Amino acid sequence: MEKNVYLDNAAATRLDERVLEAMKKYFFEVYAVATSEFGYSLGIEAREALEEARGVIANKLGAEHDEIVFTSGSTESSNMAIKGVALALKEKKGKHIIVSKIEDFPVLNSAKSLEKQGFEITYLDVDQHGLVNFEQLENSIRNDTILVSIQHANQEIGTLQDINRIGNLCKQKGVLFHTDATHTFTRIPIDVKKIHANLITVSAHTIHGPKETGALFIRKNTPLTKWMDGGFQEFNKRAGLENIPGAVGFAKAVELVTQEENNKLQQFRDYLIKRVLTEIPNTTLNGHLEKRIPHNANITFHYVEGESITLHLDMRGFSVSTGSACFSKSLEASHVIMGIGGDHERAHGSVRFTFGRYNTMEDVNSVVDNISEVVEELRKISPLGKNS
Amino acid sequence: MKFPYSEKVLEHFRHPHNVGKLENPDGKATEGSPACGDMVSVYIKVDSETKTIQDIKFESYGCASNIATGSIITDMAKGKTLDEAKLITWQQATEALGGLPPIKAHCSVLAVEGLRAAIQNYEEKHGLVSEKSPTTIEIVNNRLKKIMNPLTGLDVVKTNLIKKIEIDNGKVSIIVDLPSTHQFAASIKEEVKEKIGTLWDVKEIVVDFID
Numbered sequence: 001m002e003k004n005v006y007l008d009n010a011a012a013t014r015l016d017e018r019v020l021e022a023m024k025k026y027f028f029e030v031y032a033v034a035t036s037e038f039g040y041s042l043g044i045e046a047r048e049a050l051e052e053a054r055g056v057i058a059n060k061l062g063a064e065h066d067e068i069v070f071t072s073g074s075t076e077s078s079n080m081a082i083k084g085v086a087l088a089l090k091e092k093k094g095k096h097i098i099v100s101k102i103e104d105f106p107v108l109n110s111a112k113s114l115e116k117q118g119f120e121i122t123y124l125d126v127d128q129h130g131l132v133n134f135e136q137l138e139n140s141i142r143n144d145t146i147l148v149s150i151q152h153a154n155q156e157i158g159t160l161q162d163i164n165r166i167g168n169l170c171k172q173k174g175v176l177f178h179t180d181a182t183h184t185f186t187r188i189p190i191d192v193k194k195i196h197a198n199l200i201t202v203s204a205h206t207i208h209g210p211k212e213t214g215a216l217f218i219r220k221n222t223p224l225t226k227w228m229d230g231g232f233q234e235f236n237k238r239a240g241l242e243n244i245p246g247a248v249g250f251a252k253a254v255e256l257v258t259q260e261e262n263n264k265l266q267q268f269r270d271y272l273i274k275r276v277l278t279e280i281p282n283t284t285l286n287g288h289l290e291k292r293i294p295h296n297a298n299i300t301f302h303y304v305e306g307e308s309i310t311l312h313l314d315m316r317g318f319s320v321s322t323g324s325a326c327f328s329k330s331l332e333a334s335h336v337i338m339g340i341g342g343d344h345e346r347a348h349g350s351v352r353f354t355f356g357r358y359n360t361m362e363d364v365n366s367v368v369d370n371i372s373e374v375v376e377e378l379r380k381i382s383p384l385g386k387n388s
Numbered sequence: 389m390k391f392p393y394s395e396k397v398l399e400h401f402r403h404p405h406n407v408g409k410l411e412n413p414d415g416k417a418t419e420g421s422p423a424c425g426d427m428v429s430v431y432i433k434v435d436s437e438t439k440t441i442q443d444i445k446f447e448s449y450g451c452a453s454n455i456a457t458g459s460i461i462t463d464m465a466k467g468k469t470l471d472e473a474k475l476i477t478w479q480q481a482t483e484a485l486g487g488l489p490p491i492k493a494h495c496s497v498l499a500v501e502g503l504r505a506a507i508q509n510y511e512e513k514h515g516l517v518s519e520k521s522p523t524t525i526e527i528v529n530n531r532l533k534k535i536m537n538p539l540t541g542l543d544v545v546k547t548n549l550i551k552k553i554e555i556d557n558g559k560v561s562i563i564v565d566l567p568s569t570h571q572f573a574a575s576i577k578e579e580v581k582e583k584i585g586t587l588w589d590v591k592e593i594v595v596d597f598i599d
Contacts, residue, residue, distance in 0.1 A: 303449065305450050305454075306451075307452060308401075308455060311393075314389075314391065324425075325425055326450070326453075326492075348425045380408075381404060381448055382448065382449045383418060383448070383449055
């Protein structure tokens with residue numbers, strides 16, 4: 001196989017071999033269900049592994065052991081948080097929920113689904129960098145507001161929200177706060193002793209861990225109705241056979257992320273942004289220059305279309321993604337790019353580069369060299385931008 | 389490696405034929421897709437004796453399907469008479485490309501529409517339109533549907549930017565629901581004149597904004 005330079009690490013990551021090694025035992029040797037402490041030894045060993053993994057996730061967030069519930073990934077975690085709170089508080093407190101308009105689909109579509117069931121949703125605007133309008137948030141909180149769900153960082157443009165300030169506001173107003181930290185967990189520190197979030201979505205698939213494995217932090221005494229019925233697993237908060245190899249893999253993946261690695265990714269990011277913006281004319285950075293996760297660069301190449309760029313890059317061995325309507329199954333332009341500027345053209349030529357453990361500076365240089373050629377070729381055949 | 393398109397599409401996408409602009413074209417047109425934001429421009433040189441397409445070029449602000457269809461359809465049209473070229477269908481173009489994913493149909497239809505519109509532009513400019521029915525509000529409205537609203541990627545009719553259309557003795561008056569200071573006001577005005585100006589009985593076009 002030809003060398004592939006994979007720069008779509010926000011979508012999925014290559015599994016780290018050390019994660020697989022850690023998981024293997026729980027497929028082939030300790031494959032039993034996690035039994036109670038009075039079960040058989042294989043089951044007790046399985047339970048111990050699960051609880052040890054839980055401890056690692058809890059530790060990373062500064063949470064208590066029993067505040068972590070394993071799930072099948074970010075989608076489930078966010079559904080569980082939003083729908084769980086909605087069910088728990090709709091009679092007691094109200095049916096108003098606040099989200100930002102650039103949330104990822106698990107949050108956005110959970111909110112839309114509740115809207116159809118009679119909940120009232122406020123979709124907060126964001127500024128040109130993707131930051132939510134804090135005053136609008138403050139003014140939107142009402143007596144019947146039950147939940148604010150604002151992501152820690154954006155999936156496409158990488159903009160970091162000030163969850164510290166948002167959490168404080170929610171606490172002061174007595175409203176629950178959920179944040180989707182899928183794209184920040186282990187890359188940006190989160191300490192729940194300082195950040196007043198009641199619910200936090202995290203996932204393994206973005207940090208070289210297994211897919212379909214995530215967790216939800218549920219702060220003690222957070223009202224949350226269990227919405228998937230079944231057994232009494234996960235402190236009776238999430239029914240279903242525990243994914244022990246997944247949990248063990250997730251914990252291993254968390255342990256393997258280092259500050260050194262995060263610094264390296266940030267160097268890639270800054271270097272790519274700098275090279276592209278200085279070397280390729282008519283380019284715009286999407287997202288905030290500083291308030292940004294270390295491994296994301298998102299740039300619009302004006303006058304050309306994103307799917308054409310990604311296909312050319314794919315044929316040259318690079319995997320990147322775009323917010324262009326042509327790239328999506330739904331043929332809808334990125335709601336994030338539209339949210340920060342309202343301009344279809346900006347989404348049309350946007351390309352997202354997300355870095356991971358297996359990227360090198362050579363990859364970064366070569367993707368910039370290649371995209372520079374590709375964009376130049378495509379601009380030659382574009383009817384736009386010739387006179388400007 | 390597994391790519392989402394046929395070898396033929398990829399070949400035309402990688403090395404598109406007949407790309408660029410023609411200086412002083414005999415006919416030209418730009419079509420935009422309301423669905424995805426793609427755009428294509430087609431330029432033709434026509435032999436005035438034989439009415440054959442001597443040269444043809446296209447430009448694309450679009451995705452792979454759009455570029456590949458532009459490439460193949462300009463190949464197919466070159467050397468054909470205008471009447472023959474008009475009959476080239478999207479199905480023929482896609483078959484020649486070895487098929488396209490169904491969801492990409494509108495991106496590639498756009499290239500076919502571009503060719504037809506360029507031929508129509510030539511015919512209108514040269515008085516070759518056979519059926520000279522008087523221009524109606526409906527005809528004007530249909531032409532305005534080809535103009536994109538850059539804010540949404542949808543056409544100006546669908547997004548309710550056209551407030552009023554009036555036709556009086558060859559004079560077409562259009563009111564656009566934007567202030568004249570709007571960043572796209574000038575370009576929309578120009579596009580309106582371009583789309584309507586070639587209609588055989590239109591002598592004057594007035595585009596007003598809501599100030």
